Structure formats: C-alpha cells, structure tokens
Amino acid sequence: MPSVRTLPAVFTFALLFANVLLPAQTPLDIMPLPAHAIVGTGSLTLDGSFQIAIEGYTEPRLERARDRFLTNLNSKTGIPFRLAPAGRPTLIIKTGGPSKPVQQLGEDESYHLEISTSQAILTAPTPLGTLHGLQTFLQLVKPKPQGFAVVSATIDDTPRFPWRGLMIDVGRHFMPLGVIRQTLDGMEAVKLNVFHWHLSEDQGFRVESKLYPFLQQKGSDGNYYTQDQVRDIIAYARDRGIRVIPEFDMPGHATSWFVGYPNLASGKGPYSIERKWGVFDPAMDPTRESTYEFLDRLLGEMTALFPDPYFHIGGDECNGKEWDANPRIQQYMHQHGLKDDAALQAYFTGRVQRLVTKRGKVTVGWDEVLQPDTPKDVVIQSWRGADSLAQAAQRGNRGILSAGYYIDLNQPASQHYAVDPLADAAAKLTPEQQSNILGGEATMWSEYVTPESIGGRIWPRTAAIAERLWSPKQVADVDSMYRRLAIVSNDLEYSGQTYEAMREQMLRRMVETPEITPLKVLASVVEPPKEYARESLASYDSFTPLNKMVDAVPAESDRAREFHHLAQAIAEGKATSEQWQQAREWLILWRDNDATLQQVLPLSSITSELEPVSHSLSLTATIGLSSLDSLQTHKPVSASVRQEQLTFLKSAEAPQAVLLDMVVPSVELLLQATKTE
C-alpha cells in the first residue's frame, strides 16, 4: 500500500475559488504541521460511540484534558459524547510518566499518533506530548461523506524550538481573566507553550502585592489580578502545557509603580497613572539602596507567586531623562564612574538580576539588558532585530526572538511566517551558538486593543508564528500556510475563541440598521495601517474608544489578498476565464457598494468618516474595471486618462479614516499592465 509523504508539501493553487470552495487536497490540514507524518488510506470514523481511554500512567491533568477534548470534539461535530459508553475505545492514550511539577524549558513535548481505520493510539513520554497529540487529533477531525472522520496516519512529532510564546500586555489595556483563559485555550490549540504576562506598565500595575499594596491600589484603577487569580491562571496554563512567565518592567515603563511609591522614582513626583501612549520619562532611581530593598522584597513575593524558573524584568525603553535631570543621580554616576545612562541602567540591571538570581530564578530581559558584563545565564528577548539576538547567542547568552513577531503592528501573517529565529545573522552561528536561540514570542502590545478586539488581533495570525516555532524549517510554503490558516481559524472557534463573532458585533453597532452587508463589503477590503503609522493618524489615549472600523477589521484582508492573486494572474496574462470573471464581479461589487453605503454612513458618528473611504473604493474599482476592459479588448488607454488614474490611485494609497484600501495596489497592477496610446 503506497503511502504519501506529506512533507514538504506541494499545493496547487491554480483555480483560486475552486480551491477555496473545495475541500483540501493535502492530507494534513492542520497547523502547526507535524515534524513527520505518513498518511495512509482510509480513515477512522467518529460517531456517538466514540470512546477515549487512558491506559497506564494517568494524573488529574490528563483526565481534565480528556474531558476538555470531548467538549471540544462535541463543539466541532455536534455529536454528543459520553464519558463511558459501551464498546472498545476509539482513542487510547498512553503516557509514559509525569512531567516536572513545574513545567520546565526543554522538557520532552513529543508524541506519536497512530491512526488506523479502527482505532487511534496516542503515545507520549510525558503529559506535555499527550496534550499536543490531542490537539493534533482534534484538528484532524473533518466532516466527510461517511461522517466525521480522521485520516489514517502515522505522526511523529516534536517541536523545533522549546520556547514558543505569546506575550500579552495587560498594562496599557487591562485584560480580564476571561480573555486570558480564552487566549490560553487558543495557545493550547496551536501548541504554544509560554504565556508571557506583561504585568506592569506606565499605565497600570496589574497584580496584587500584599507587601506593597499601593502598587495595585493606586496604580491600577482597580484593574488588577489578585494572587489567587494569578494562581488559578498558572494552574489553567499548566493544564494546557503552558508555562507562565511574569514580566515586571523596570527601570522605565514603571510610572504606575510611582503613584503609590514615589520614592522609587528618580523625579520629584507626585506621579499619576499615565494615560497616553509612548515612552515616558519616569524611571526608577538606581542610585538609592532603598530602591533595591523595595525590589528585593517585591521580587521575593513575586518569584514565590510565579513558580516558573524564568522571571522577566523588562528593561526596555528607559529614556534616562529623569536621571539626567536629577543632580543627585548625576553626582552618583560621576562618583561611581558610570559614564552614561546606558551604564547606569546596566548597573541597575546587574543589581536587579542578582536579586532575581538570589531567589533561584533565571532573569529574562529585553535587548537593553544585554551589556558587556551581563551574566551568561540572562536570557535576552530581542525586540530590536535578529542581529541583536545573534550577538547575544554568539556571546553565550540564550535568547528568544520577538522582532518580526509583533502582532500588534498589523502585518500580514506571511511576513511573520517568513521570520525564522535561525535565519539571517543567526544562520552564520555555530550549531552550539544556535542552540542558545530558544525560540520566539509573538507580542501583543495593547495600546490599540481592548478585551473585545484583542482576540481578532492575536488570531489567526499567531497560529502562523506558532507553526514557524514548532514545525521544521522547511515548512515554509506561504500558500499552504494561508489555506490552513483559514481552516485553523475555524477550528479555534471550537476551542472557545470568539473573535469572528466579536468583529461582527463591532461592525453591527456602528450603524443603526440591522442590515450591515454593505458595511461588511467595505470592511472586507480595508486594513489597519501598518507598524506605528496609526499613532500619527489620530489622537489616542487610555480613554479613546476603540470602536471604529479599524478596530473591527482583521489586520489582513483575505479578500484583498485573493484579489491580488487574480490581478497578478491577469497582469501576467495567465488568468483563466474564471479568474477574469471573478475579478470583474468583485470590482463591480466594490464599485456599486458605495451608492448604498453612502445612504447610511452619514447617520452615525462612527461611520461618517468612512464616506471618503467608500467613495475611494468605488473609484478604485471603476479604474480596475476599465483596466480589465482594456486588457481584455487589447484597446490602449489614452496616456492622459492613464496618468489621471495613476495619480488618483497614488493618492488612494494613503490611509483615510485610519484605514488602508487594500484593493489599490492590485488595481495599480492592472492599470500598469494595460497598453497606452
């Protein structure tokens, strides 16, 4: 019996819409793709008699994982499953033994999944692998002619990197426990294993300290996690094979600390919770012993609360202005031969790092903590770029990559997917140096997200980053990634994500009418501005409602990407007649949508700013249609008309209402392909 090797995968993408509509041709439509898989023939059908059995080693976590699996399987199939039906088990779980009481970096996460047409057996050395294997199985369940089924396969899977994280900034916008749990559910589904909890910021100190209660009482507007809640989240994460790394950002990004404890700061005070976004002056005073006494006690409390052996002390973006302005600090620097702010911060970091070490923990910090005398056991989280990560690895520090994984910057999944922790400068390192690169972390900074919109920013793009960090390096086909991303995005709903529904709600409330199809047509082809463009396009602070279209739409327009494929095929003369027709139909839709939408947009303050956006889309589509006509009939476009159109398109590239019209580049492509007189 011939079997098909699934990796490296090759996918045809000829008939775009046939592909969207028809089920996948590839054997394993899951994400992340496993390290090794052999797909057999036939499949294992699941019905109400489905039974799951744990054989050999078990623990309460495995039983909870089994129950959760059944709940999610029910959600994905609508089939009611029972815990103990009659008959032989459909899925047998065999776990070798326990994992460490506190999940460790680099523990064995591998699993082996053997699916025949009559039974599946999941084997793993530890519960960590079992958890991952269950997610693989769940993703493999598909509706088939004979019923819900899992394809016959032999899967041997293990992650490429041991540190696969997601950071959530709960400082700038607080995220309630429900959002954190939901995020952990999503992380489990795509096999991420580190939840990096960015707990303090200029805008808020988000965890209860019993030793220094003014931290949360005066620094959080009442929005903080109690220690019991933190313990609950840590247990919830452990149940899902996820470590929890807390971050207390210092010496900068710490204004909220100073509201209750102004003596920690280098300025005169008094301080109030920061309400704006950016880099601010307040910084801890590295020159007073009282600062370290405070931190020693606080770190004692927090390192006890968070059991993970790694502890993040931030260290980013301290501008040193309060230091520069404080004569006492200047004098101290002079006396101690600290030649600049960087040296002073290095001194501070060294002191804090020793406090962390004293508690038996490994320090993690952003790029800035890496200084010539930084101890080798400090882990560097690189936000500046792959180069600084490689430098750290070269000098013997371990590191994790976040540059390129900033999911708050609204870049396409393909861009994150292309970022490999071992590429570029890291590719030139020795294997030993490369082994210092532990993996990466997607970072969800929260200036522009609220509890209702954060899910739509994290997902589904973070699944692509999860694949980059889990799957073999050669799993890099972008078309395959996008095809599977659409599938996993649906799957994520069955494990509790609600971002699609939230997007719909956010669009609905913008207008009074219940019928929002025309609004959705516009929403389907616009995107938020990229990188840091948004902050210059409008004025924002903590209290700004994030209830505009830019907040409701995905970072990346699937429809615009699909249209771009069509435009490329047409421009290159390779389009099929179906593609021609599809392009035309979409352009007509976008052109005509404006007339209807303009009836509604002025009636709501949230949508009135969309009037020029919709109008511009209509004009863009009109140019697209005339370009199609010209290309189809081979009639040249007059030079003056063409110039006029190009000028318009150029202007339409600029954001309007903090939105990018993503059809413009494709229409430019079409127009450029026409012949001119």
Add this chain to the structure above:
Amino acid sequence: MPSVRTLPAVFTFALLFANVLLPAQTPLDIMPLPAHAIVGTGSLTLDGSFQIAIEGYTEPRLERARDRFLTNLNSKTGIPFRLAPAGRPTLIIKTGGPSKPVQQLGEDESYHLEISTSQAILTAPTPLGTLHGLQTFLQLVKPKPQGFAVVSATIDDTPRFPWRGLMIDVGRHFMPLGVIRQTLDGMEAVKLNVFHWHLSEDQGFRVESKLYPFLQQKGSDGNYYTQDQVRDIIAYARDRGIRVIPEFDMPGHATSWFVGYPNLASGKGPYSIERKWGVFDPAMDPTRESTYEFLDRLLGEMTALFPDPYFHIGGDECNGKEWDANPRIQQYMHQHGLKDDAALQAYFTGRVQRLVTKRGKVTVGWDEVLQPDTPKDVVIQSWRGADSLAQAAQRGNRGILSAGYYIDLNQPASQHYAVDPLADAAAKLTPEQQSNILGGEATMWSEYVTPESIGGRIWPRTAAIAERLWSPKQVADVDSMYRRLAIVSNDLEYSGQTYEAMREQMLRRMVETPEITPLKVLASVVEPPKEYARESLASYDSFTPLNKMVDAVPAESDRAREFHHLAQAIAEGKATSEQWQQAREWLILWRDNDATLQQVLPLSSITSELEPVSHSLSLTATIGLSSLDSLQTHKPVSASVRQEQLTFLKSAEAPQAVLLDMVVPSVELLLQATKTE
C-alpha cells in the same frame, strides 16, 4: 467556455438593500414598547464622560445593576466608561424603596424615564421598575451623527400582565448553568419576570436532593444542578427582577425518578432513564401512602430550596396505562369510587396540592390538574388552548397562557404575537374573571435543542411574546414588530446572547471548506418543519446529534418573509421597479447557488442530504423567474407548462431533509398570478 459561478452572483446593492438599510422611522425602536411615551426633540449624547448616579434609596442589587448596565453600554458602544468620572451625572436613578425580599407576583414594576438633551432621570417605586427602566434606556441608545445618543422622551411604563414567563425544559436535554444565566440575561433585556424551570422529566431529574440522592445520582447521567448552584441561579435571577418557579412534573413524565426509587411507580420496574421522546407509561402510584410520604419530604426540601411562593407540580400527559395494568391500583380505584384515570389523577393532584399548601406555597399545574373540586388557589398553566384558560378563570382559578407560545414548534413570531391571553373566550369574561388571567409563558421544550442551539430557538422570537405580555393590547402592528425584532436581536448580543455566532459555527462545521457562503444562501431560505412534524420525518432520541441544517437555521426565515412581501406586491400588480428587480436578483441567486453548492454537499455526511433541497430551490427559483418574465411581458404561460410547474411546486412544499423550502409559497403566488393560454 461556460462560466462557473463559484460565489453568489453579484447583484446591484443599491437596490438590494435599499428597503432595509434606512434607519427606523418610528421614534422608539425598542421591545417591548412602553405603555406611554412622548418623544421630544433632540437627544442626549453619551460619551466617555457618561456618569450614572444612584440617589436616595439604594441596595447592592441596584449597584450591581448599574455596573451591569455600564458593561452592556460599553459592549453596545465600544466607549470605555468609568464608575466615577468627573462631572455631573448623565443618568440619575431614584428608587422609592426596596421590593419584597422574595419577589412577589404583582409587585409594582413601573418606572418613569425622563430624558432631556442634558440629563436623564429614571424614577421607580421599587428596584424592579429601576431594572426595567435601565433596559429601556439601554435599548434606546443608538449610533447617531453626533455620537451615541438617546432620544429625548418622557416614558411612563408598567406591564400589562404581572406574569411574563419563559419555561426551559432541562429534563430532555440538560442545559448547563452558563445557558441558564445567558437566558436570564436575555429575559431581563425584554422585561420577562418569571423563569419557569422544568426540572424533572422521563429523561432526567435535574436537581440535587439531599433527602433522596438517588433521584439525581441514578436519574440524571450526572447532569444536574447542585443546591448551591440552584441558589446561585435564584440570586442571579432576582438581580434581574426575575422570579424562579421550579416544576417537578408528576405523576407522569417521571420515569427518571423511578430509576432510583422504583417503589414510587405503578409498574413493576426496574426502570431506566428514558432515551426516547414522547408520552410514556410510567406513572407514580397514587394509591400508596408511601408515595405521599416520599413526596411530602421531597416537597419540603424543594419548597425550602426555591423561595418563590408558587410551586409547579406538572400534571400533564399521564396516560394511565400503568394504572390500568396494575390490579392493586384498579382495586383501590374501585374501593374508593374513582371511576377512571382522570379521577385517580385528580385524587393524586389533590393530595399533592395539599402537601404544597402545607408548605405555604401556591400550586401551579398544567391544564390537567383542573378538576371539578380543584381548590380556587391552584394556578392553571394552559397548554391546551385559550378556552381551557378562560374556563379556569371563569370558575375562579387564576391562570397563565402557554398555548400559542410554544417556541419549540418553530412557528413565526407573528403567530405568537397574535396570541393574546385576553382574546377569544377570555374576551367574553367579566373584568373580574379576566383579572384571574395573570399573563403567559413561552415554553422551550428541549427534545430538539442542545446547549448550543437553544438560544437560537428562544431568541429573538421570545421578545415578541414578551412584548405581547408587557405592552398595551393595541400594540399589535406586525410590520413594526418585525422591524423592531431585528433591532432587539442585535441588542440582545450586547447583553450576552451568542445565538447568531452559534448558528454560524453550526453551519461552518458541516463542511470542510472555510468558505460557506453558498451554504448560507441555502440556509437563509429554509425553515424547520412546524409543530410536531419533525418527529415523524426522522428518528430521534437523547443521543441523536442535532447538528444538521435544521438545527442551525432560525425557526423563521427573514429573507423568505421579505421575498413573500415582494411576491405579494408583484402578484397584486403593486410592485415598484425596485421590488421587481430585487425579486429577480434573489431568484437568480437561488437558482445559480445550486451549481456551486452541489460541488460541496456530497463531501460531508451532514450536507449530503441537502442535495435535493438545494436542487429543488434552484428549480423553484427557475419557475419564479419564468413567472416574473411572464408577468412582466404579459405573455401567457402554456397550460401544460403551468400545470407541470404547479405540480412540481406542490411536491416542493413537502419537507426534504427535515427542512421546508420557504420560497415555494411565494413562487406559487407568482405562478398563480400569471395568465395562461
């Protein structure tokens, strides 16, 4: 090369949505409509400075209501609100004093809402009115050109009926606490005030008894509410102005009791939990004193657990077969002059009713409990019809109407809306007799709903029933109701309902492809069979997956109703050119959808049965289009073609795949309107 339309045909949006896009013309787009309202000019704008103040009397429930109001207002607007911002309050709440510790039937629920362009004042004698007034205010919030705003108005509101209920059957399909809470949230939004919890059935005994633990241990498959959970739900309901009435159904519908306590039954046993739907033979033995000793203790426990003064003992559909088959019972009947099963049940009901009375509670029962000697304080819940309710009221018993409000039967909202508790036979009663009619209850029997689908069966139609029970009798305009129902359906999402998202999920999982637009086109014009038709169309029991299209679609197709309006206008020769065009575009969409959908349907066991449904819709639409042509050109249809088409349409009226094609009646109308040769 023939074009393959892979996505629904492009239509001219300007015409398609013109009629539904324009905002409401009526001043108050809320549901239920208030008893009295005067709409002023101007409106009160809401922004981040919105502040709500409780003046005078307060209690924790009011503070929680305020916090919940702010949460929902944030969800509806996306504006972050703070509990104590600076400035003068936007909304002032003045509550006269407390309501009763246990909410009573007939307590004052009125409120007065005065909204000016600068401030709103909500006044109510008790917190019950305050709660209702807050919901009115919340529904009045609309996106306007100047921002979110509430229209200037003076509202004096009070309910028409004091008993406005929703019954949930958790016996046949257990509903987890989350579903119960979510339902109570929805009830609060539309001012329903009685949650009738149908807690026991042949298929399950759903509440913990500490005195008779085998009830839940052997009679529930582990799916029951603990007493602590029940208390939590009662508190949750009270917070929302909702009474909780428990129902323990007896002497029939009680198989699950007998699994643990077979001596209660009239048959030999042993018994097992019933897995099928219907009326079953097992019944309590009314002839043994041990039955009443058991019930006395159990009712003592349950009347203490549920504080409401009303207690429901069921009493419906006891078929008496076990009684007929038991010689001992027959002998007892003979000895005591009980001439038939009805007399025996009356005897039983009388005994049980005295046990309830002994605990200081008022008995509620279904129609069947009403017998010649039934005490006047027994409340009759009428499922048989308005006549039996009127009879009860005439003889001095109070009653509540459920006939006509069976939301599990998938009837249109308009049908429920037309049912008035004081119409028909009740209209001929004296005012005093009419006052015995307390109101009504929507009933959600759960043979065909699961936790994921129940919301979509309850909402939004139950909001129309809520209006019938709250608003003045003359509020009866069906077009207005449907228009506002669409608005309130969106509003319900902002108070936590998720039925739209669940419907989407249920459709998505039916097929493997992420693109489900063609499936949604089909779903938009089919409906579940009405009344009890479903049970004869397929075989169902407790374990049957309810994951087909019939489970995902609403009871009522909005699109089909809209199309029917068009067809009527066209058939009557009154249609505008926009209506002609819209009808044509929809018919083209339905005709052409099939070609795409047939590529997908055979690939999943859940959708393969939809092949003939989709094909039939296509043929129906084709006939509709040819009828439109004939009507437009005044060309007669040949008699034989017309007869052939009529025959087809007649056959297409029958359910296929347990679904009704709701386009058929409208196309029949069009065809009938054509001229024949």
